[in-house]
Amino acid sequence: MAKWMRVVVPSSQKLRFPSLCPGCLRPEPEASSRLRSERGRLKSFYVVYIKWEYLWVTVPFCKECADRRGRWEKLDMALLFVAVIVSFALAVWFAVSLKLQPWEFWVIFLAVAAILTVLCNRLVRDYRAVRIKHYDDNTLAFVFSRPEYAQEFGRLNGQPALVLGSRS
Numbered sequence: 001m002a003k004w005m006r007v008v009v010p011s012s013q014k015l016r017f018p019s020l021c022p023g024c025l026r027p028e029p030e031a032s033s034r035l036r037s038e039r040g041r042l043k044s045f046y047v048v049y050i051k052w053e054y055l056w057v058t059v060p061f062c063k064e065c066a067d068r069r070g071r072w073e074k075l076d077m078a079l080l081f082v083a084v085i086v087s088f089a090l091a092v093w094f095a096v097s098l099k100l101q102p103w104e105f106w107v108i109f110l111a112v113a114a115i116l117t118v119l120c121n122r123l124v125r126d127y128r129a130v131r132i133k134h135y136d137d138n139t140l141a142f143v144f145s146r147p148e149y150a151q152e153f154g155r156l157n158g159q160p161a162l163v164l165g166s167r168s
């Protein structure tokens, strides 16, 4: 599995991307892909309603990698859907065979869904090549699966590229 490298850029800074595809390192990528930050910023919070604000950044990709990202993103959604169905079926099975209370059913459902989502994420995340892990008022944290790209991105933006812990 790829070792992700992390580069943190002040959000006031204008981002500069290397003239390379972050997926395959081909020079002069001709396409681009819109990336959404993985963790949104809590915009407002009401009892029944939480609003998150996400950051979108357009990153240059070669056509092939951009297309692949698009395909995997759809598959990602499908996997998520399957994960929800499977968790629901498992929870029903537990609830029926152990004669559980409705609230116990929901606890099992949510727990299984959470575990499956994390597993699915681990399986398919490498295709992304670039991820925006976090952003706030001051900083933007990018991670890259290609160290060469991360270093070049860091150099262009005047920030060091650091190896991310292998677990993340």
Ligand SMILES: [Zn+2]
Residues within 6 Å of the ligand: 021, 022, 023, 024, 025, 026, 061, 062, 063, 064, 065, 066
């Ligand atoms: Zn590419």
